[in-house]
Amino acid sequence: MSIVTVQLGQCGNQIGFEVFDALFSDSHCPQGLCSKRENEAYQASCKERFFSEEENGVPIARAVLVDMEPKVINQTLSKAAQSGRWKYGQCSCFCQKQGSGNNWAYGYSVHGPRHEESIMNLIQKEVEKCDSLSGFFIIMSMAGGTGSGLGAFITRNLQDQYSNSLKMNHIIWPYGTGEVIVQNYNSILTLSHLYRSSDALLVHENDALHKICAKLMNIKQISFRDINQVLAHQLGSVFQPTYSEEGSSHYRRNPLGDLMENLVPHPEFKMLGVRNIPQMSEHSLAYSTFTWAGLLKHLRQMLISNAKMEEGIDWQVRPPLSGAPTLGKMSVNKNLHFNTSLANLVILRGKEVHSADLGGFKDPALYTSWLEPDNAFNMWKTQRAFNRYEKSAALVSNSQFLVKPLDMIVGKAWNMFASKAYIHQYTKFGIEEEDFLDSFTLLEQVVASYRNL
Amino acid sequence: MTQSVVVQVGQCGNQIGCCFWDLALREHAAVNQKGIYDEAISSFFRNVDTRVVGDGGSISKGKICSLKARAVLIDMEEGVVNEILQGPLRDVFDSKQLITDISGSGNNWAVGHKVFGSLYQEQILEKLRKSAEHCDCLQCFFIIHSMGGGTGSGLGTFLLKVLEDEFPEVYRFVTSIYPSGEDDVITSPYNSILAMKELNEHADCVLPIDNQSLFDIISKIDLVVNSGKLGTAVKPKSLVTSSAGAFKKQQEKPFDAMNNIVANLLLNLTSSARFEGSLNMDLNEISMNLVPFPQLHYLVSSLTPLYTLADVNIPPRRLDQMFSDAFSKDHQLIQADPKHSLYLACALMVRGNVQISDLRRNIERLKPSLQFVSWNQEGWKTSLCSVPPVGHSHSLLALANNTCVKPTFLELRERFMRLYKKKAHLHHYLQIEGMEESCFTEAVSSLSALIQEYSQLDATKSMPMEDLPRLSVAV
Numbered sequence: 030m031s032i033v034t035v036q037l038g039q040c041g042n043q044i045g046f047e048v049f050d051a052l053f054s055d056s057h058c059p060q061g062l063c064s065k066r067e068n069e070a071y072q073a074s075c076k077e078r079f080f081s082e083e084e085n086g087v088p089i090a091r092a093v094l095v096d097m098e099p100k101v102i103n104q105t106l107s108k109a110a111q112s113g114r115w116k117y118g119q120c121s122c123f124c125q126k127q128g129s130g131n132n133w134a135y136g137y138s139v140h141g142p143r144h145e146e147s148i149m150n151l152i153q154k155e156v157e158k159c160d161s162l163s164g165f166f167i168i169m170s171m172a173g174g175t176g177s178g179l180g181a182f183i184t185r186n187l188q189d190q191y192s193n194s195l196k197m198n199h200i201i202w203p204y205g206t207g208e209v210i211v212q213n214y215n216s217i218l219t220l221s222h223l224y225r226s227s228d229a230l231l232v233h234e235n236d237a238l239h240k241i242c243a244k245l246m247n248i249k250q251i252s253f254r255d256i257n258q259v260l261a262h263q264l265g266s267v268f269q270p271t272y273s274e275e276g277s278s279h280y281r282r283n284p285l286g287d288l289m290e291n292l293v294p295h296p297e298f299k300m301l302g303v304r305n306i307p308q309m310s311e312h313s314l315a316y317s318t319f320t321w322a323g324l325l326k327h328l329r330q331m332l333i334s335n336a337k338m339e340e341g342i343d344w345q346v347r348p349p350l351s352g353a354p355t356l357g358k359m360s361v362n363k364n365l366h367f368n369t370s371l372a373n374l375v376i377l378r379g380k381e382v383h384s385a386d387l388g389g390f391k392d393p394a395l396y397t398s399w400l401e402p403d404n405a406f407n408m409w410k411t412q413r414a415f416n417r418y419e420k421s422a423a424l425v426s427n428s429q430f431l432v433k434p435l436d437m438i439v440g441k442a443w444n445m446f447a448s449k450a451y452i453h454q455y456t457k458f459g460i461e462e463e464d465f466l467d468s469f470t471l472l473e474q475v476v477a478s479y480r481n482l
Numbered sequence: 483m484t485q486s487v488v489v490q491v492g493q494c495g496n497q498i499g500c501c502f503w504d505l506a507l508r509e510h511a512a513v514n515q516k517g518i519y520d521e522a523i524s525s526f527f528r529n530v531d532t533r534v535v536g537d538g539g540s541i542s543k544g545k546i547c548s549l550k551a552r553a554v555l556i557d558m559e560e561g562v563v564n565e566i567l568q569g570p571l572r573d574v575f576d577s578k579q580l581i582t583d584i585s586g587s588g589n590n591w592a593v594g595h596k597v598f599g600s601l602y603q604e605q606i607l608e609k610l611r612k613s614a615e616h617c618d619c620l621q622c623f624f625i626i627h628s629m630g631g632g633t634g635s636g637l638g639t640f641l642l643k644v645l646e647d648e649f650p651e652v653y654r655f656v657t658s659i660y661p662s663g664e665d666d667v668i669t670s671p672y673n674s675i676l677a678m679k680e681l682n683e684h685a686d687c688v689l690p691i692d693n694q695s696l697f698d699i700i701s702k703i704d705l706v707v708n709s710g711k712l713g714t715a716v717k718p719k720s721l722v723t724s725s726a727g728a729f730k731k732q733q734e735k736p737f738d739a740m741n742n743i744v745a746n747l748l749l750n751l752t753s754s755a756r757f758e759g760s761l762n763m764d765l766n767e768i769s770m771n772l773v774p775f776p777q778l779h780y781l782v783s784s785l786t787p788l789y790t791l792a793d794v795n796i797p798p799r800r801l802d803q804m805f806s807d808a809f810s811k812d813h814q815l816i817q818a819d820p821k822h823s824l825y826l827a828c829a830l831m832v833r834g835n836v837q838i839s840d841l842r843r844n845i846e847r848l849k850p851s852l853q854f855v856s857w858n859q860e861g862w863k864t865s866l867c868s869v870p871p872v873g874h875s876h877s878l879l880a881l882a883n884n885t886c887v888k889p890t891f892l893e894l895r896e897r898f899m900r901l902y903k904k905k906a907h908l909h910h911y912l913q914i915e916g917m918e919e920s921c922f923t924e925a926v927s928s929l930s931a932l933i934q935e936y937s938q939l940d941a942t943k944s945m946p947m948e949d950l951p952r953l954s955v956a957v
Contacts, residue, residue, distance in 0.1 A: 130764060131863075
């Protein structure tokens with residue numbers, strides 16, 4: 030089954046390019062550490078999911094590119110075409126002349142309705158190219174105007190028009206300080222709207238990615254390209270073909286469906302995060318070896334202590350003793366900053382993958398009390414190595430990890446809202462104070478729900 | 483991509499405008515080596531086949547034939563505009579896009595606004611409509627004028643109302659030259675305050691600039707260049723004041739260097755909208771992020787670096803210096819000290835080989851020494867444009883919505899009151915039809931209300947930051 034990607038705004042398009050590039054590079058990588066036949070099956074599966082075929086053999090990304098001004102899309106198209114290995118469809122873009130001005134209301138209320146038909150037509154055309162559709166992957170930022178506002182509008186449309194297909198929104202959480210001054214307003218409006226119309230929100234935080242670039246990749250002058258490439262690596266490790274645990278002989282066919290089934294058991298809890306181990310520069314990679322035991326130990330602690338990367342993990346954080354009464358568990362959790370999970374999925378790729386022991390992840394202490402670990406935890410193992418990492422593990426997690434950042438954004442937005450600053454820019458285009466209040470209410474609910482896991 | 487139209491009004495406006503077009507051509511020539519008319523150039527220039535008579539000559543793609551500035555030149559005297567049309571830039575301007583008169587406004591806002599306003603309203607509308615028609619997607623009008631005279635001040639602000647009525651969806655960015663303390667026009671306080679009311683009501687964004695600050699910057703540069711401290715080191719083209727290598731040959735006029743600074747300001751302001759980068763910032767984002775309340779739309783600007791040394795590899799320390807300088811009061815284009823006042827919002831527009839980590843490092847470094855209003859503690863808007871200005875490897879334009887504009891307004895009001903109390907020169911204004919004393923009192927009220935808003939914000943500076951109680955939800 031195939032995934033149709035919708036890239037929205039500058040952020041969505043810049044990231045989208047890196048993601049397709051990473052997927053393509055990996056699937057054509059000769060060092061798969063597996064048999065030729067295996068590699069070919071992997072390639073074919075990846076292709077089915079993300080690329081369609083053209084007569085002259087250059088694969089075309091299954092993507093629709095949307096932006097309200099032309100510079101970024103032009104760049105993205107030419108970068109892909111220049112690589113010569115894959116490209117975007119010639120008619121897969123929708124572009125206007127003037128951007129959304131970082132104004133969620135403009136993206137949602139003006140651009141949305143105005144261009145609804147054209148954009149949905151483009152998506153329809155892309156869907157028709159698929160033999161069967163697994164769902165939509167929508168890449169967008171929360172801080173700007175197009176990705177956030179138009180993205181929310183399009184997602185709602187997708188829900189109406191393709192009610193049987195799954196939608197996963199990939200959201201970029203902006204830096205804590207200043208990319209955009211009204212980023213907190215735009216974020217709360219986006220999140221509250223998406224919570225109603227999307228099936229899952231996969232979040233990447235710029236701050237976290239930046240730290241990975243600085244500490245793990247040792248990049249001195251970090252550019253957005255570096256950040257996007259780390260992100261693409263993480264997404265690739267999740268979305269590339271995998272076997273199910275039962276050791277079936279073909280790759281999973283429904284990537285989005287499988288992800289959602291495992292990770293979103295309840296519609297109140299839709300926020301997912303990715304962690305990846307190991308992550309390092311190519312240079313260092315040549316000199317490193319890993320054991321599954323070591324990798325998984327670190328990954329587990331990263332989950333528990335809410336660390337974003339394998340450096341600087343707080344090893345003091347421990348799961349509460351199982352058997353403690355529920356009340357006691359909650360207070361102990363709060364003290365130790367323990368990150369409780371609702372559901373986890375570990376994806377292992379590489380050498381000797383079957384010997385990896387994931388017992389540590391099945392500990393009921395990691396999870397909220399109302400799900401059995403058997404239901405809350407899943408693992409997928411694949412022998413074919415990813416992106417030249419001899420062994421790599423990805424963790425997709427529905428946990429409390431976003432409570433603090435979300436709380437912070439809501440708090441800052443609330444403070445600004447109380448002073449009414451910038452509100453006139455939104456009411457100009459039909460987003461009223463009441464819409465803000467609705468968003469605040471919904472998000473406070475989400476924060477409270479996650480806090481009480 | 484969108485287009486912008488520059489409307490240059492009065493002597494000051496036209497002189498600055500001329501420098502602007504000069505530099506714009508130079509910039510595009512440096513970036514666009516192949517001579518293809520692309521979207522970046524089209525933001526400020528039309529491509530015209532001059533062999534075609536009449537208006538049908540616009541060419542939208544392909545090789546550059548003849549570039550015409552998207553400009554309307556207005557002056558109630560002929561001297562300056564005629565000089566432009568006889569100078570090296572004469573082919574860049576469309577001779578039909580001018581409005582001139584002979585007598586001038588006599589440094590009288592009322593003449594500019596009321597007399598010439600009504601006299602030329604139709605013509606102005608016609609020229610503006612024409613320039614808008616030539617645009618695929620018109621986003622912004624840039625108005626350049628001075629506040630202290632008669633034409634720029636009076637007619638320039640009359641224009642704003644016309645633009646607001648005729649093109650309500652198009653942004654109105656105004657670059658206003660405020661009179662310095664030692665201004666030689668006696669009535670400049672009257673003109674400025676009358677103009678301020680219009681700016682308050684009809685401009686989307688105002689970039690106040692004063693001659694004293696520009697002059698100080700030039701003196702500073704001269705000192706450095708001539709002191710020999712840097713040896714042979716300063717790249718001549720890199721002076722933010724220079725038009726070296728541009729079309730205009732003579733640089734002897736005193737205002738040239740100062741005007742070039744303003745021209746550079748406008749180029750840098752629009753660079754991220756015209757050229758590509760990893761974090762673009764369009765013109766509509768400036769207003770969205772920097773104007774928290776409609777009346778507080780005055781932005782203090784600073785440009786760094788003022789010159790580049792000849793060595794090409796800039797160590798990070800020097801890059802960081804560029805950021806530090808942007809906040810020093812010596813680099814502001816009006817007499818203001820943002821560091822010791824309250825920030826409502828701040829935008830950093832970077833050009834050249836600067837990455838997000840450099841930007842973040844410097845924001846983190848400088849943040850503790852700056853005061854932001856309580857509801858916008860992280861009030862930063864940033865942009866990264868890959869194309870540096872000519873002669874530099876990187877540059878920074880900082881725009882601050884900061885209470886440090888208040889002193890400028892206070893001083894203006896004071897100078898006004900000194901004249902007004904004695905009714906000095908008032909008769910020159912009152913004898914113009916449509917002018918009454920109430921015009922003056924209303925204008926002062928408008929300014930006082932604005933000053934009051936800034937004062938109220940300043941009062942919050944030392945108050946402790948309190949987090950407001952949040953909504954509580956049942957779980």
